Amino acid sequence: MTTDAAKTTDTERSGLPDGSVGSGFAAPVAVGGRAVAAADATGPAGADPRPPGREERGAAASVARRPRRPARPGGSAGSDGGDRRPLSSRRWFRIVGGALIPLALLAAWQVVSTTGAVPVSQLPSPEMVWLAAVDLAERGLLGLYIAISTQRVFIGFAFGALFGLLAGAVVGLSRLGDVLFSPTLGAVRAVPSLAWVPLLILWFGIGEDSKVILISIGAFFPVYTIVAASLRHVDRRLLEAGRAFGLRGATLFATVQLPAVVPSVIAALRLALAQAWLFLVAAELIASSMGLGFLLSDSGNTGRIDRIFLAIILLAVLGKLSDALVGLLERWAVRRWA
Amino acid sequence: MTPAPAAPAGAATAAPAAPVALRGVGRAFTAPDGGTRDVLRDVDLDVDAGEIVAILGPSGCGKSTLLRIVAGLDHPTAGEVAIDDDAVRPYDVRCAVGFQEPRLLPWRSIERNVALGLPRGTGRRDGRAQVARLLELVGLAEFAGHRPHEVSGGMAQRASLARALARNPEVLLLDEPFGALDALTRLKMQDLLLDVHSAEPTTVLLVTHDVDEALQLADRIVLLGADGDAPGAGVRQTVVVPGHRPRDRGSAELAELRGRLLDGLGIDRHGAARGIQATTTIPHYPY
Structure with missing residues (x-):
């Protein structure tokens, strides 16, 4: 990770016109996802054997996540899917999961009534x-x-x-x-x-x-x-x-x-x-x-x-x-x- | 509570420490079978103003009951207790209690829990300054906004101590305040209590079952226990602890005293009594 970051910063220095790029560890955080992604596009010319796409996604994700941390001092709240909480405690999963059975019941109801398995006077x-x-x-x-x-x-x-x-x-x-x-x-x-x-x-x-x-x-x-x-x-x-x-x-x-x-x-x-x-x-x-x-x-x-x-x-x-x-x-x- | 013109903001006008006198105090509880069971009997004790007295005794001997009686949380069935020659009233305002557990209100921040101890009628600004000063004193200033469940057991106990001090008590009653803490935290808390006492020299009555804690903190140690077969515990022994605080935890004099106190508590000290020389030096490694 340390070498990766250092390399990214190097390529940023040489490959980007943006003068605001600092040196060291803090640079990717300050610049944001765009710059890192751009830097990575020039990256594979170096000695990195990994496929560029994966690297880009990982870096961008970590960069996007880091600056948000201080905004949430408690650290316990937050309901969006951007963090590492288990799937079962995320909001969208709870909504979709809760709607599954009603939707399945509705579908089954529709099927039963269109096939005529139960007379309309009963169902x-x-x-x-x-x-x-x-x-x-x-x-x-x-x-x-x-x-x-x-x-x-x-x-x-x-x-x-x-x-x-x-x-x-x-x-x-x-x-x-x-x-x-x-x-x-x-x-x-x-x-x-x-x-x-x-x-x-x-x-x-x-x-x-x-x-x-x-x-x-x-x-x-x-x-x-x-x-x-x-x-x-x-x-x-x-x-x-x-x-x-x-x-x-x-x-x-x-x-x-x-x-x-x-x-x-x-x-x-x-x-x-x-x-x-x-x-x-x-x-x-x-x-x-x-x-x-x-x-x-x-x-x-x-x-x-x-x-x-x-x-x-x-x-x-x-x-x-x-x-x-x-x-x-x-x-x-x-x-x-x- | 008139703000003194020259006093800096938050400087507490510390209440003078008060002497405590117990005369023939007894407490009997009703047993499940309808009879009575004597827990304390004929306890006579004088505590000077500003003195730290440790009450030591085996488990269940009525130490906490004695403390609760002095605080006005319980009442004696015989004898009387006076603070500054004035009988103790229920939930006496001159006392503040530090319980064995922190007993902080879980829905309040540490700061607001400490504020609970402030005497009635304390102005808002004075109260806030006083709480801030106490949190500083017990080293919790950074955690003022935290809830009790967000801090460690030792920190919660420090908050509890700060709450007791906020009451500006003439007598501070501590019921095994560090008993539930781990050994190292307990030692730190003892030092903290000594700091607090030198900053605000109030009368302290400390219940403990830890002989070392008593030796480290107290001016005098009162050994509570049953006398022979008679029901109810009384004062068995009073020991004046030599030297000035803070005392060397490794002092040989205190070690001898510890042995005697443990003996008084019915604990075998496994040393001289069995012919093993007490003065053997521990060899240094490598042997």
């Missing part, structure tokens, strides 16, 4: 589902259904998560709160979600309120359970250290307990969001006049299997998208707090 073709989507969209229903369902999920999720955080904090932080509330909340948690539906409809009617409340119940329990447990299990030694340095009450909470549970709180939110979509369908299946759950039950009653497929696919895509949003938050939080 509509992808085209039929697409046309059903276009049809609903033209009538202005698709956007409406998606919008109303998403709205219900997010409002219900917001309320459920908020109350879950509060209840989790009370039960996780105070011994008295634990004694008073956790048996009751545990019993309420044990009630299956659908059992609430008749009661909520009787109390709140079949409007938005009953649905949002049902979704809130669904989002509440993962957050409550995880927040209470993780607050209870904050490292006692850190707590003692915090107290020994004069922290107590709200400042102890803000300085030690809250940061310690941030990653698990966000994991809880992620779980709660998935649960919210689950409860959305439960709410809409039973009593509603719009939304994706309504689309499901209505299509089931009228035998529109293409729309059933459409609704299921939409639920999958929407659930995954909202999960990815919280996933981004989670990644940030783990970097910041863990």
Whole structure:
């Protein structure tokens, strides 16, 4: 490597008009890939037995990489494929790899429906589902259904998560709160979600309120359970250290307990969001006049299997998208707090 | 915390070191079977202001409990502890504790962890200057922005020491602070502690199970242990360490003292007791 570099520098000196070329090791870095490549084109006239193409690529790559290093002081970040990280942790590989199975499923679906192996009444073709989507969209229903369902999920999720955080904090932080509330909340948690539906409809009617409340119940329990447990299990030694340095009450909470549970709180939110979509369908299946759950039950009653497929696919895509949003938050939080 | 007009920025107005007095201190824990188990019994100890006292004792004899009682992290079931003739309160502000593990908050930088030790009501600018000075003192100025998991165990322990010093304590309580470090790092940390003590001569109560560490650092060594079959540990022996710090690690006088202390800890010294001359010189290579 040393002799190579020296040789390259020599040829640069003689073969290039560029006066800025310095001497020694730093020269290729300062000049950049272009100059090295040019120098290498004149290189093979010398005593280098290796094929010029390979040499050029190697040199250019190392030159291109080196100046970027100082720009990343941490050295741990960086997601492009230019470094030596294993294939499985590169971003493009993850995206392509994650899309492989859905694409394969789509292809298999297409093949099965065009060969007629399964009757269309059992398995509509992808085209039929697409046309059903276009049809609903033209009538202005698709956007409406998606919008109303998403709205219900997010409002219900917001309320459920908020109350879950509060209840989790009370039960996780105070011994008295634990004694008073956790048996009751545990019993309420044990009630299956659908059992609430008749009661909520009787109390709140079949409007938005009953649905949002049902979704809130669904989002509440993962957050409550995880927040209470993780607050209870904050490292006692850190707590003692915090107290020994004069922290107590709200400042102890803000300085030690809250940061310690941030990653698990966000994991809880992620779980709660998935649960919210689950409860959305439960709410809409039973009593509603719009939304994706309504689309499901209505299509089931009228035998529109293409729309059933459409609704299921939409639920999958929407659930995954909202999960990815919280996933981004989670990644940030783990970097910041863990 | 009024800024003295002549003082340069960051120069701490060091709190005066305070004497510690323990009178008949006892601590009993409730055993799983409902009874009580005495850990400490009738501990009497006076520590002068600015003195370094090492508490030495076998594992599980209540050394850490004693330290925690002085810090106000635990309470005695008998007797009383006073700092400067004033009873110790829970989480006493006059004390700062250096724990066996660094116990740094993993999501905070070293700098912000040290700042955690600053007394309440320290101004932002004063606090920052104080933290910078302490990081300089323990040799961590370059690593101020690092997270605890990004530095070595010894560096984390130094940060922990800096955090304790940031509290500007009248009494510094160190609970086997170097116990988890490798042997060489431990020696360096001992020297660092001596530097720190000469820069800020506070009262230091140091719990250790390392006889050499006690001999190297302390003015006096208190040997804690059970007396015969009676439950609970008390002060068995108090040894004044001769000479001034820093002491020669190879001194023959200290070696003799080490032998006696080990004997007090119930360790066979394998030497004179078995008729082997203690004064044999080690031959030089080649023999």
